[in-house]
Amino acid sequence: MKRVVFAKIPSSEAGLVIRDLMGREMVDIHAKIGKDQDFRYVPIMPDHIGTVSDMGYEMVEGDAYTLDRRSPQERIAAKLEAYPELRDIVPTRWEFVGDIVIVKMDPRCRPYSDIIGRTYAEVLDAKTVCADVRGVSGEFRQPSMELIHGTDTESVRLENGIRYGFDVTKVMFASGNTDERMRMRQLDCTGETVVDMFAGIGYFTLPLAKFSGARRVFACEKNPESYQFLVRNVRDNMLEDVVIPILGDNRHLRGRGFADRILMGYVQTTSEFVPTALRMLRPGGIIHYHDTFYVNEYEDRIRSIFSEACGEDGYDVIGIREVKSFAPAVSHYVADIRVF
């Protein structure tokens, strides 16, 4: 293997120094920068070794760890070459949640979970690998994940200025709802009292509470495991003054006409919860109603749900948007409804 000389740069100043050395074309870009806990090892072009040494950095010689220019998929395939039966069925797509990788795994890969998990962890530099076996299900929308490498299944997802901590094996996180989480952040809820009837770990509660100007957000969650993360996320995002987490079934929430806005971030049986939402909403308040519908009938269905609940003239559809595709010809929609 080719030998190169590395400058030992303390990690605390590495960002600035490496940018400077790069700008002066002193770094050997064909070798890889190494690191340990305290230093970055930056490969230096032979002509510049003296100059960098004069800058006061210790220089050490070592093997050039040549950059691997293959795609992760190619590296995974190369590592699994000994298992030709896996060639066409190993996952070629994955999702990162912090330093955890989630793969959708073909059931035929099951007997090889160990080697697949280890390979993905090595190639993708992940601490844990989980296989998504059957998607989410049940009242609590719980994921069906198998741990195939590592031990730690808790992670933090950073999104739009919010920290969402959760356990990937216990709680879902719908990456397809990113735009809607962003929209919650952009609403103007100055001084409002908001109820999130299906708060989960704080998917919508947290961005709304942090950025929209709401005075108070009551965040109700029935699953104790999700509730535990909701409480922790409220604290970690420093929102204790705004958000009041409530553990329990939202149908038992008390109060009449006190909420300016209600979030109904749930699908498929959402209409059953409309009477509770209407009881809590003040006249003129807004409901963000989520549900799944066939793409050719969503507007009629939304109107019929609210006409039945508040009468033909009792509400106004401010807008409807598609959140994501849900199944063939079925999408998840959110309707903004003003109730008079």
Ligand SMILES: C[S@@+](CC[C@H](N)C(=O)[O-])C[C@H]1O[C@@H](n2cnc3c(N)ncnc32)[C@H](O)[C@@H]1O
């Ligand atoms: C997972 S979230 C839905 C997705 C979420 N809005 C998003 O953007 O990813 C729905 C949450 O509602 C909770 N839930 C279901 N029924 C409930 C009820 N009757 N009362 C309170 N929470 C409920 C579930 O436990 C779950 O955490």
